[in-house]
Amino acid sequence: MPVRTKAVAITALLTLGLTACGAEIAPSGDAPAASAHYPVTVENCGAKLTFPQKPARTVTNDVGITELMLALGLADRMAGYVMPDDKGRVDQVAWKDGYQQTAWLSKKEITKEIVLGAKADLVFAGWHYGFDEGRGFTPQALGDLGIASYVLSESCRSGKGTERGVMSPLDALYTDLANLGEIFDVRDRADKLVAGFKAQVAAAPQPERRPSVFLYDSGQDKPYTAGKFAAADEIIAKAGGANVMGDLADTWVTVGWESVVQRDPEVILINNYGETGADAKRAFLKSFPPLAGVSAVRNDRIFVLDYVDLVESPRNPAAIAALADYLRTVPAR
Structure with missing residues (x-):
């Protein structure tokens, strides 16, 4: 799939400490107070990510990634999204109102300048869906700026290394919804969504043979x-x-x-x-x-x-x- 990936430098909101088990995000001055749910740790593309509090200013890249957040009702936890175009009738989806509740930051590729300008505390993108070693837009580079990252699980399969074959695409969808449920403390909402999706897939009418x-x-x-x-x-x-x-x-x-x-x-x-x-x-x-x-x-x-x-x-x-x-x-x- 072709890569779907603006400029004010500011002090990063969070301090990101890289540990042996993954990324641990330190509290921000204007972030909400910690709750009993936090800290929470999820596994993302083989790495452990620890969040001491709920992210408040997430920037997403591309339509599918953005809609994972919106389908979970998380528009209020977003600073905005980046996508060249809506790629698919966003006015017809159940979560269409979410698009009006957050900002369309750019119709060009996502960059460090965009996420810094948005005061992001989390970037949700994927390899070939924003993250790009060649451009230097990577989770590690964002971590150096104090910004946490979550990688789209489907994109763990991309490339020629050990990341290929992490999980099936639908399992990636269910995993990301569950992880986002934990990260944003909306696990009940995520579980209901996943259960509904699984039932919908199971109920899909099958042809008598496989064309x-x-x-x-x-x-x-x-x-x-x-x-x-x-x-x-x-x-x-x-x-x-x-x-x-x-x-x-x-x-x-x-x-x-x-x-x-x-x-x-x-x-x-x-x-x-x-x-x-x-x-x-x-x-x-x-x-x-x-x-x-x-x-x-x-x-x-x-x-x-x-x-x-x-x-x-x-x-x-x-x-x-x-x-x-x-x-x-x-x-x-």
Whole structure:
């Protein structure tokens, strides 16, 4: 998935002490008083994070991450969010009012200057969802500024090292909701949300067989798609489909059109985002000569989900249900 990642230097609100078991956040002068719930420690991407008090000024990066906070009713604990665009009808979600209760800080990539200007005490982002070694925007760099970080658990899978394969995408969703519940002392709210999501996924109607699905993100010379570690792979599987690129040990990856033709998917799932929208992507797929004989194109079986549906977010369960309904309409070959 393409990276979705403004400028006043100020004294950091918190002092961050790095310990052997992870990050421990010291109290801020204008932070709320500690309660019996704190300190609280959670495990995040293999590291222990300790919070002595409830974060008060969280900055989030990207739509799915932002909506994890909003779905938990935590807009009042946010200093704002960063995202290039809303990527998916934010006026239609149950937590839409949360967007009006916090600030859209930037439509560009998240930076140290943005979070310092927002007086952030916590940054919630992910690898390839804001955190970037090349730009020097990392949890360690923010820690040096006295700002704590929480890493999106889906993104623990990214890269070529030991972080790959930490947990499945839906488990990452449930884990992050539970951890946020602990960090912000809203665990009852988080548990109810997780239970509801699990029930929604379990109730998704399954097709009689598993139609083959190709996820088309972008690209004309070569397509960008989802391997077996991307959230989209599990979304397709829970909906009753089979990701034709599910044998690729990667998250979001570029492949060749010849491999798509060879695997002959019955359904193409378009990831709707960016300047090239779903209609333009559909038109390209249907007019691209090498795909003319592919079953999905030949039978016009092209389904659309938004970007936020296909990355870790509280929209995943509804996306699974919608795709499952569609896959049930695919006839046997």
